[in-house]
Amino acid sequence: MRCKACGRSWPFGRALLSSIKVSGKKECPHCGEEHYSTKRSYHRSGILAVSAFFVFMLLVETFQMRLTSALFFAVFLLLIVLFVQPLVIHLSDEEVLHKE
Numbered sequence: 001m002r003c004k005a006c007g008r009s010w011p012f013g014r015a016l017l018s019s020i021k022v023s024g025k026k027e028c029p030h031c032g033e034e035h036y037s038t039k040r041s042y043h044r045s046g047i048l049a050v051s052a053f054f055v056f057m058l059l060v061e062t063f064q065m066r067l068t069s070a071l072f073f074a075v076f077l078l079l080i081v082l083f084v085q086p087l088v089i090h091l092s093d094e095e096v097l098h099k100e
């Protein structure tokens with residue numbers, strides 16, 4: 001994730017936090033410029049969540065997982081999704097452009 005105003009990339013933790021907070025403004029930690037996630041980013045994170053869910057179902061079926069291990073695996077997958085999320089989120093300084 002890179003700031004459009006100052007060009008510096010955001011620290012990973014910051015990017016992670018702002019990707020969890022899907023809606024609303026995101027403030028750059030370097031220059032304080034406000035940003036918005038682009039519509040395409042929302043779509044991509046949606047696709048990511050859906051595919052993670054399908055992978056989960058497939059693996060649970062394949063390995064006939066018990067409920068406890070399936071739950072553990074679900075948490076693990078959720079963490080992966082959370083860590084990949086900042087990589088697919090792109091910043092925009094103009095929210096209006098991406099409204100449909």
Ligand SMILES: [Zn+2]
Nearest residue numbers: 003006028031
């Ligand atoms: Zn900045």
